[in-house]
Amino acid sequence: MFTRNRIEITGNITKAAETVKAGETTVTKARLMHNEVIRRTEGDPIERLVAIDLEIWGKRGEAFAKHIDTKTPVAIEGRLQLDQWESDDEKRSRLLVRVEDWQFIGSLPQSDEKKVTRRGSKSKAA
Numbered sequence: 001m002f003t004r005n006r007i008e009i010t011g012n013i014t015k016a017a018e019t020v021k022a023g024e025t026t027v028t029k030a031r032l033m034h035n036e037v038i039r040r041t042e043g044d045p046i047e048r049l050v051a052i053d054l055e056i057w058g059k060r061g062e063a064f065a066k067h068i069d070t071k072t073p074v075a076i077e078g079r080l081q082l083d084q085w086e087s088d089d090e091k092r093s094r095l096l097v098r099v100e101d102w103q104f105i106g107s108l109p110q111s112d113e114k115k116v117t118r119r120g121s122k123s124k125a126a
Contacts, residue, residue: 005079007097009034009052010105013072017056017065028061030054030068032076032097053096055081064102073105 015031032052037045054076056064068074078099085092 006077007080008075008077009097010073010075011035011052013068013070013074014051016070017061017068019062019065022057025058026062028054028056028065030056030064032074053094054078054099055096056099056102060099060102064099067104075103075105077101 011032011034014033017030
């Protein structure tokens with residue numbers, strides 16, 4: 001049986017990245033806002049916004065938190081993950097993206113250009 005869980009999406013970061021310790025590694029959480037314009041048959045545009053929670057583990061997440069601010073446009077690659085928990089005796093769930101790779105879209109701020117490559121890892125010049 002063939003299965004595949006892959007997502008690629010672009011958008012702007014709307015919730016500042018927060019990194020916390022998770023065992024012997026770290027996890028960075030952020031939120032991406034993706035918007036698209038859909039045209040009705042009558043020609044009226046409709047803008048749809050989707051807020052997507054992100055999780056980035058380890059050093060890649062730490063680099064993300066260090067170099068990405070809110071309103072920063074990024075491209076994200078990863079996989080969908082179902083997060084489930086109980087709160088106040090209610091079962092809750094949400095879909096999030098477990099990020100495997102990310103990159104800046106557009107030019108980097110001048111101070112960051114020498115620190116980060118386009119794929120989010122430190123360059124040799126840093």
